[in-house]
Amino acid sequence: MRPRTPLRTFFATAVVVAVAALAAPASAAVTVSVTSMSDPNTLPVGQVLIADFNDAQNPEATLLDGFTLDLMGSTVGWNEGANGYSGTLPNDPTHYLTIPGSASATLFSVQGLRSFSFYMGSADTYNSVRFIGANGFDQTLNGGQMTQGYTGQSWNWGARVNFDFGGATVNQIVLTSSGNSFELDNLAGAVQQAVPEPSTWAMLILGFGAIGAVLRRRRAVLTPV
Numbered sequence: 001m002r003p004r005t006p007l008r009t010f011f012a013t014a015v016v017v018a019v020a021a022l023a024a025p026a027s028a029a030v031t032v033s034v035t036s037m038s039d040p041n042t043l044p045v046g047q048v049l050i051a052d053f054n055d056a057q058n059p060e061a062t063l064l065d066g067f068t069l070d071l072m073g074s075t076v077g078w079n080e081g082a083n084g085y086s087g088t089l090p091n092d093p094t095h096y097l098t099i100p101g102s103a104s105a106t107l108f109s110v111q112g113l114r115s116f117s118f119y120m121g122s123a124d125t126y127n128s129v130r131f132i133g134a135n136g137f138d139q140t141l142n143g144g145q146m147t148q149g150y151t152g153q154s155w156n157w158g159a160r161v162n163f164d165f166g167g168a169t170v171n172q173i174v175l176t177s178s179g180n181s182f183e184l185d186n187l188a189g190a191v192q193q194a195v196p197e198p199s200t201w202a203m204l205i206l207g208f209g210a211i212g213a214v215l216r217r218r219r220a221v222l223t224p225v
């Protein structure tokens with residue numbers, strides 16, 4: 001058996017990674033976890049902040065790179081807790097997102113997300129979140145499905161709600177409410193690492209093969225017989 005040179009090991013690893021990238025799960029399930037009364041600024045391990053809504057004048061522009069947000073009837077920074085339709089978020093004195101009845105907000109991710117979370121208050125039965133991703137992934141969670149059954153609407157209840165996509169990649173998240181209101185802040189997520197397209201992998205693998213052939217030929221020339 002030929003010794004495994006570093007180049008051959010790298011080539012074998014590249015093939016394994018390429019196969020894993022092509023085998024994305026088509027029907028993974030969303031797993032929900034809820035951390036009640038958490039600090040609004042504490043994020044799950046591996047996630048980064050996407051939006052904090054603290055710039056109430058320009059919330060659709062103050063996002064992590066690679067994300068866009070459409071606020072369709074939703075509001076940011078309007079007298080939270082005193083406008084007649086927003087509840088307050090405990091331990092969170094900053095501006096946050098309010099989705100009133102019949103409104104929505106949609107977050108788009110260029111690279112996609114492996115998981116997503118937000119800090120939420122005053123949980124209602126009529127709040128919902130829909131996750132849309134690659135390979136037909138499309139799942140919606142309503143009311144208590146997001147909050148492990150709690151829909152008591154208390155302004156003293158606050159929690160970080162975390163969604164794991166079970167290996168799927170989600171590019172679009174639609175937050176909606178059919179009543180007043182869905183209140184949330186500090187959107188966060190684990191961004192999918194950039195994976196080359198299959199055609200790029202083919203070029204890379206062909207390139208590795210060419211380099212290997214050159215090295216073998218050079219070794220054959222240099223090795224005394």
Ligand SMILES: [Ca+2]
Nearest residue numbers: 052054094095
């Ligand atoms: Ca905020």
Ligand SMILES: [Ca+2]
Nearest residue numbers: 122124181182
């Ligand atoms: Ca609410």
